[in-house]
Amino acid sequence: MNSSAIRFLLGHVLAIEGILLLLPAIVGAFYGENSGLIFLLVAAVCIILGLLMTRRRPESNVFYLKEGCVITALSWIVLSVFGCLPFVISRQIPSFTDALFETISGFTTTGASILNDIESLDRCMLFWRSFTHWIGGMGVLVFLLAIIPLSGGSNINLMRAESPGPSVGKLVPKVRHTARILYEIYFGLTVLEMILLIVGDMPVFDAVTTAFGTAGTGGFGIRNDSLMSYSLYLQWVVTIFMVLFGVNFNLYYLLLFGHVKKALALEEVRYYLLIIVVSVGVIFIQILDIFKSVGESLTHAFFQVASIITTTGFSTTDFDMWPETSKTILVLLMFIGACAGSTGGGIKVSRFVVLFKTIAKELNSYIHPKSIRKISIDGKPVEHEVIRSINVYFITFMVVFSTSIFLISLEGKDMVTNFTAVAATINNIGPGLELVGPTKNFSGFRDFQKHVLMFDMLAGRLELFPLLILFKPAVWKEMLSKKA
Amino acid sequence: MNSSAIRFLLGHVLAIEGILLLLPAIVGAFYGENSGLIFLLVAAVCIILGLLMTRRRPESNVFYLKEGCVITALSWIVLSVFGCLPFVISRQIPSFTDALFETISGFTTTGASILNDIESLDRCMLFWRSFTHWIGGMGVLVFLLAIIPLSGGSNINLMRAESPGPSVGKLVPKVRHTARILYEIYFGLTVLEMILLIVGDMPVFDAVTTAFGTAGTGGFGIRNDSLMSYSLYLQWVVTIFMVLFGVNFNLYYLLLFGHVKKALALEEVRYYLLIIVVSVGVIFIQILDIFKSVGESLTHAFFQVASIITTTGFSTTDFDMWPETSKTILVLLMFIGACAGSTGGGIKVSRFVVLFKTIAKELNSYIHPKSIRKISIDGKPVEHEVIRSINVYFITFMVVFSTSIFLISLEGKDMVTNFTAVAATINNIGPGLELVGPTKNFSGFRDFQKHVLMFDMLAGRLELFPLLILFKPAVWKEMLSKKA
Numbered sequence: 001m002n003s004s005a006i007r008f009l010l011g012h013v014l015a016i017e018g019i020l021l022l023l024p025a026i027v028g029a030f031y032g033e034n035s036g037l038i039f040l041l042v043a044a045v046c047i048i049l050g051l052l053m054t055r056r057r058p059e060s061n062v063f064y065l066k067e068g069c070v071i072t073a074l075s076w077i078v079l080s081v082f083g084c085l086p087f088v089i090s091r092q093i094p095s096f097t098d099a100l101f102e103t104i105s106g107f108t109t110t111g112a113s114i115l116n117d118i119e120s121l122d123r124c125m126l127f128w129r130s131f132t133h134w135i136g137g138m139g140v141l142v143f144l145l146a147i148i149p150l151s152g153g154s155n156i157n158l159m160r161a162e163s164p165g166p167s168v169g170k171l172v173p174k175v176r177h178t179a180r181i182l183y184e185i186y187f188g189l190t191v192l193e194m195i196l197l198i199v200g201d202m203p204v205f206d207a208v209t210t211a212f213g214t215a216g217t218g219g220f221g222i223r224n225d226s227l228m229s230y231s232l233y234l235q236w237v238v239t240i241f242m243v244l245f246g247v248n249f250n251l252y253y254l255l256l257f258g259h260v261k262k263a264l265a266l267e268e269v270r271y272y273l274l275i276i277v278v279s280v281g282v283i284f285i286q287i288l289d290i291f292k293s294v295g296e297s298l299t300h301a302f303f304q305v306a307s308i309i310t311t312t313g314f315s316t317t318d319f320d321m322w323p324e325t326s327k328t329i330l331v332l333l334m335f336i337g338a339c340a341g342s343t344g345g346g347i348k349v350s351r352f353v354v355l356f357k358t359i360a361k362e363l364n365s366y367i368h369p370k371s372i373r374k375i376s377i378d379g380k381p382v383e384h385e386v387i388r389s390i391n392v393y394f395i396t397f398m399v400v401f402s403t404s405i406f407l408i409s410l411e412g413k414d415m416v417t418n419f420t421a422v423a424a425t426i427n428n429i430g431p432g433l434e435l436v437g438p439t440k441n442f443s444g445f446r447d448f449q450k451h452v453l454m455f456d457m458l459a460g461r462l463e464l465f466p467l468l469i470l471f472k473p474a475v476w477k478e479m480l481s482k483k484a
Numbered sequence: 485m486n487s488s489a490i491r492f493l494l495g496h497v498l499a500i501e502g503i504l505l506l507l508p509a510i511v512g513a514f515y516g517e518n519s520g521l522i523f524l525l526v527a528a529v530c531i532i533l534g535l536l537m538t539r540r541r542p543e544s545n546v547f548y549l550k551e552g553c554v555i556t557a558l559s560w561i562v563l564s565v566f567g568c569l570p571f572v573i574s575r576q577i578p579s580f581t582d583a584l585f586e587t588i589s590g591f592t593t594t595g596a597s598i599l600n601d602i603e604s605l606d607r608c609m610l611f612w613r614s615f616t617h618w619i620g621g622m623g624v625l626v627f628l629l630a631i632i633p634l635s636g637g638s639n640i641n642l643m644r645a646e647s648p649g650p651s652v653g654k655l656v657p658k659v660r661h662t663a664r665i666l667y668e669i670y671f672g673l674t675v676l677e678m679i680l681l682i683v684g685d686m687p688v689f690d691a692v693t694t695a696f697g698t699a700g701t702g703g704f705g706i707r708n709d710s711l712m713s714y715s716l717y718l719q720w721v722v723t724i725f726m727v728l729f730g731v732n733f734n735l736y737y738l739l740l741f742g743h744v745k746k747a748l749a750l751e752e753v754r755y756y757l758l759i760i761v762v763s764v765g766v767i768f769i770q771i772l773d774i775f776k777s778v779g780e781s782l783t784h785a786f787f788q789v790a791s792i793i794t795t796t797g798f799s800t801t802d803f804d805m806w807p808e809t810s811k812t813i814l815v816l817l818m819f820i821g822a823c824a825g826s827t828g829g830g831i832k833v834s835r836f837v838v839l840f841k842t843i844a845k846e847l848n849s850y851i852h853p854k855s856i857r858k859i860s861i862d863g864k865p866v867e868h869e870v871i872r873s874i875n876v877y878f879i880t881f882m883v884v885f886s887t888s889i890f891l892i893s894l895e896g897k898d899m900v901t902n903f904t905a906v907a908a909t910i911n912n913i914g915p916g917l918e919l920v921g922p923t924k925n926f927s928g929f930r931d932f933q934k935h936v937l938m939f940d941m942l943a944g945r946l947e948l949f950p951l952l953i954l955f956k957p958a959v960w961k962e963m964l965s966k967k968a
Contacts, residue, residue: 066851324902328893332886355879362876366953367550367962391875392846395839398882402816409812415917416899418808433899469850478851 001478002067004058006074011053013075013140017082018046020135021128024086028124035090036124042085069466070475072162075140076458080104083132092125097447104454106132108461109343111219111313111430112453114443118224123205126222130209136461137216137245137343138186145179162462185252186343190215193241200233214241217344219313219430226315226438232299235316239303243276246310246338248350267378268339268350272309275349279305279333283326290322309333311345313430320437327433334423345428345460347397351390354382358391396464400456401426407452411445421445426456485962486551488542490558495537497559497624501566502530504619505612508570512608519574520608526569553950554959556625556646560942563624564588567616576609581931588938590616592945593827595703595797595914596937598927602708607689610706614693620945621700621729621827622670629663646946669736670827674699677725684717698725701828703797703914710799710922716783719800723787727760730794730822732834751862752823752834756793759833763789763817767810774806793817795829797914804921811917818907829912829944831881838866838874880948884940885910891936895929905929910940 021043028036063071084103087093093102098114105112106129115121121129135143139162190211197207209222221227227235247269254263284301291297300317307314308330319330337346357375364371374381404422409415413435420432421442431438442453459467469475505527512520547555568587571577577586582598589596590613599605605613619627623646674695681691693706705711711719731753738747768785775781784801791798792814803814821830841859848855858865888906893899897919904916905926915922926937943951953959 065853069850324896324899325890325893327899328890328902331899332890335886356883358876359880359883362873362880363949363953363956366553366949367956367958369549388872388875389846391872391879392842394882395875395878396843396846398878399840399843402819406809406812406816409809412808414900415808415811415815415903418812419899419903465847465850469847472847472851474851 001070001475001481002058002060002063003479004056005061005063005067006071006479007053008056008058009071009141009144010074010078011050012144013050013078014046014053014082015050016140016144017079018043018050020131021046021083021086023131024124024128027127028122031123033122033124035086035092035122038086038089039124039128042082042089046082066469066475069469070479072141072462073458073466073470076107076462079135079140080107083107083128086128087125090122090125092121097450098443101442101450101454102129103132104457105425105430106130106218106220107136108428108457109133109136109216109218109311109345110425110428110457110460111213112425112436112457113220113430113441114450115441116443118222126209127205130212130218130220130222133216133218133220134190134212135216137218138183142179142182145176162466181253182249185249185256186215189241189244189252193237196237196241197234200231200237202230202234210238211241213314214238214312215245215343217242217245217310217312217338217342217428219307219311221314227303228316230316232295235299235303238314239299239306242306242310242312242314245312246272246306246342246344248339248341250341265378268353271353272339272349275333275336276305276309279309279329283322283329286323286326304330305333308429309336309344309346310338310342311427311429313424315431315438318437318439320433320439331420331423331433334420334427334429337427347394347427350377351393353377354387354390355394358387393464396468397426400459400464400468404452404456408445408449411449413444421453422456425453426460428457428460485554485959485965486542486544486547487963488540489545489547489551490555490963491537492540492542493555493625493628494558494562495534496628497534497562498530498537498566499534500624500628501563502527502534504615505530505567505570507615508608508612511611512606515607517606517608519570519576519606522570522573523608523612526566526573530566550953550959553953554963556946557942557950557954559624560591560946563619564591567591567612570612571609574606574609576605581934582927585926585934585938586613587616588941589909589914590614590702590704591620592912592941593617593620593700593702593795593829594909594912594941594944595697596909596920596941597704597914597925598934599925600927602706610693611689614696614702614704614706617700617702617704618674618696619700621702622667626663626666629660646950665737666733669733669740670699673725673728673736677721680721680725681718684715684721686714686718694722695725697798698722698796699729699827701726701729701794701796701822701826701912703791703795705798711787712800716779719783719787722798723783723790726790726794726796726798727757729796730756730790730826730828732823732825734825749862752837755837756823756833759817759820760789760793763793763813767806767813770807770810788814789817792913793820793828793830794822794826795911795913797908799915799922802921802923804917804923815904815907815917818904818911818913821911831878831911834861835874835877837861838871839878842871842875877948880952881910884943884948884952888936888940892929892933895933897928905937906940909937910944912941912944 021039025036025039025043028039080100080103084099087099087102088096093099101114141162193211193214194207197210198204206222213220223229227238248266251263251266251269280301283305284297287301288297291300303316304319319327335347336352337348338344340348340350354375354377361373361375375387376382401422404426405418408418408422416433417435420434421436424430424432424436435444436442505523509520509523509527512523564584564587568583571583571586572580577583585598625646677695677698678691681694682688690706697704707713711722732750735747735750735753764785767789768781771785772781775784787800788803803811819831820836821832822828824832824834838859838861845857845859859871860866885906888910889902892902892906900917901919905920908914908916908920919928920926
């Protein structure tokens with residue numbers, strides 16, 4: 001294990017967090033909030049620690065997938081631990097566990113909150129809370145790749161460990177350029193949403209934080225009622241941008257460079273849109289009874305479907321009161337999730353496309369045992385290794401999911417709360433049903449259960465394995481013994 | 485497709501059902517019930533139809549896995565359709581849908597009932613209802629293999645399609661002998677249980693039907709309160725036999741022929757027993773509060789765990805009133821199920837053993853990418869093809885499961901009812917929670933939902949693919965065109 005490279009990169013991550021923490025400090029200064037100074041303090045600590053850790057260059061620049069995974073997992077833990085300090089020090093979230101929960105929920109773009117009164121927080125705190133979504137959405141290490149010159153080809157392993165989806169396509173031959181292009185698209189779309197929100201008379205502060213929450217598919221709102229009290233226009237802008245941020249970013253890359261035909265042919269995106277249209281259709285019909293107006297029903301149906309499938313988790317209405325079928329659809333969408341290569345969570349549409357094709361192939365093999373037709377996506381055959389890893393991913397997901405449900409159930413809450421609490425965290429959505437429904441929050445869980453859910457949020461965002469291998473003693477032995 | 489062999493074998497299945505229907509007719513005569521005559525009538529119809537269909541021998545004796553699957557699926561449907569006629573004709577279950585539900589539930593050894601008042605049925609009807617469990621437990625086609633001389637090696641495909649578990653081991657070189665040995669063990673254990681129940685002062689009729697329900701891991705009781713009103717001794721006898729019938733029958737074969745060491749080393753059986761012990765332990769502690777007595781808590785915990793993991797579904801208490809964790813454990817056990825090669829349902833312990841080993845191997849591959857250690861069970865490496873098919877099985881299971889939940893939710897019942905109704909039918913258990921809890925039944929569903937659940941019961945018992953391929957138009961085209 002290349003421990004010195006791990007140390008070096010973790011140092012960079014800390015230093016970057018220090019710099020990012022200056023933004024809420026500026027916001028605090030702008031609004032004249034004393035708590036803004038706390039961000040300065042924490043930023044200083046991060047930057048100093050980061051500089052100390054990066055003073056000595058690593059002995060070797062080469063690292064493999066295991067180092068990529070370990071760095072990724074540790075980075076996200078370090079980011080969250082330091083990122084929660086302003087909440088604790090300012091006593092705006094006095095409990096460390098709660099503050100850590102809120103911060104992990106932010107970075108992992110989950111948006112599950114333990115706050116009963118969001119509006120009581122200072123502006124700089126609210127800004128940082130939403131900003132963590134934006135940082136977590138594209139990934140800190142991808143950002144690192146975009147700005148820091150790292151050695152040769154091995155850094156694809158970093159990107160592979162942090163990026164969502166079954167396989168990481170480099171858009172361009174160099175990982176560094178790919179990372180930069182991704183961040184440029186991300187930045188551009190976020191600014192565009194801010195502008196459209198401000199044009200629709202949303203206060204600038206609200207527009208900025210809402211855009212962060214949408215872009216990272218996070219879902220932290222700055223009001224206690226999420227987005228319920230905003231105008232129809234604003235709700236539709238957010239709806240459309242949620243859908244856009246749930247799309248595989250390859251699409252935008254292809255569009256930017258004029259490959260329109262190729263972009264429109266992307267199978268994953270087409271299925272993603274199809275699922276949205278069908279779900280909206282069924283729910284729309286079901287909730288017509290509740291809202292009485294076609295427009296309102298359509299707005300709520302579309303908003304909520306987009307919010308859940310992209311794993312954002314904003315809400316404009318209490319969907320826990322909707323009919324069973326609509327709720328069941330929303331729960332199923334939680335697991336499907338957004339496209340690979342987007343900022344969304346869940347199992348990802350492309351994995352399901354491959355899984356369904358695997359089933360079709362299996363059925364076919366009963367009839368034509370000698371057929372050796374390969375599964376293909378976008379016209380290209382899918383490597384056997386990719387299919388295998390998707391299978392294993394799905395199975396591991398279910399095992400982590402079931403284990404979490406069991407651990408959460410120890411507290412004795414009802415089954416729907418337990419089930420949807422785990423579903424909403426491991427898929428990085430935010431709200432679930434019943435006691436964790438859209439008008440409620442996660443403050444009612446005990447500390448042990450909160451830790452399980454924090455694990456689930458990280459496991460979901462990092463796609464399980466980078467986090468799980470930290471539980472293998474062999475990894476720690478290797479890391480501490482400094483052997484390669 | 486070898487349609488003539490399908491016709492020929494279906495004819496045999498019908499004829500056998502006709503002969504089996506004579507047993508409840510005898511029971512009816514013994515108790516002087518007029519409804520017993522209906523069994524004679526249906527038996528006659530089955531036998532005549534069966535003879536007509538088997539008059540002409542098939543043009544070819546060769547059939548492949550696809551024929552094996554089609555025969556199996558059609559056999560079970562035909563068995564159920566004719567098997568439900570006595571209920572309908574006698575008007576003891578007037579609705580055809582309900583009667584079919586009850587019969588499929590019987591043959592698939594599910595034990596989910598639509599009857600509000602079980603005790604109002606005639607004895608011959610109750611006998612037939614429980615007898616279907618016994619027939620379905622080991623499988624009709626396995627029975628067919630044991631008694632009818634079929635051509636060469638291709639009939640392993642029949643056994644493969646009907647037997648539970650990921651891979652069918654032939655105990656002895658000849659399939660026919662294997663089938664016979666399995667039935668002898670099955671018959672022996674059933675009779676042993678009957679004797680032990682009768683010794684414990686259970687009425688003979690109760691003992692026979694209860695033994696049928698235990699042996700097939702079915703779970704139909706003949707009393708409205710399932711097994712709640714029987715003595716402690718009887719409850720323990722049933723508990724132990726449930727566990728025994730959930731064991732891989734290979735164990736008994738090995739024991740019978742003196743391979744004790746090999747028998748004790750069977751990995752699947754050891755995990756199966758481990759899961760039982762741990763689950764009983766946790767539930768025992770949790771329900772101590774409810775029952776106040778160590779003995780009673782232990783009896784209920786052990787009975788219920790055995791009943792659910794073996795997918796039998798008998799109950800001695802209303803476990804829907806137990807604490808959340810205990811209920812969650814029971815729901816998880818529903819999915820695990822019994823051992824492969826037993827009469828139990830569920831996903832099967834051996835599949836989970838392989839799945840867990842796959843996850844461990846995947847984690848390991850992150851650290852040692854070049855390692856090529858194979859997964860092994862009982863010291864033997866598991867073929868790559870078997871692992872692949874287990875992965876696909878698990879995925880297909882989840883897809884069928886989710887689709888069913890969605891279809892059931894259209895009726896608007898609560899989520900726990902919907903979830904456990906599907907879990908209890910697709911895993912062939914019987915009772916679920918809430919509206920389908922142990923003191924309630926499935927009569928509250930609409931016809932459409934009942935049909936979905938019937939499909940789930942068959943899909944679970946036949947392990948998905950034999951039933952699913954009936955939905956491929958290509959199969960029907962091939963079958964009707966009579967081409968090979």
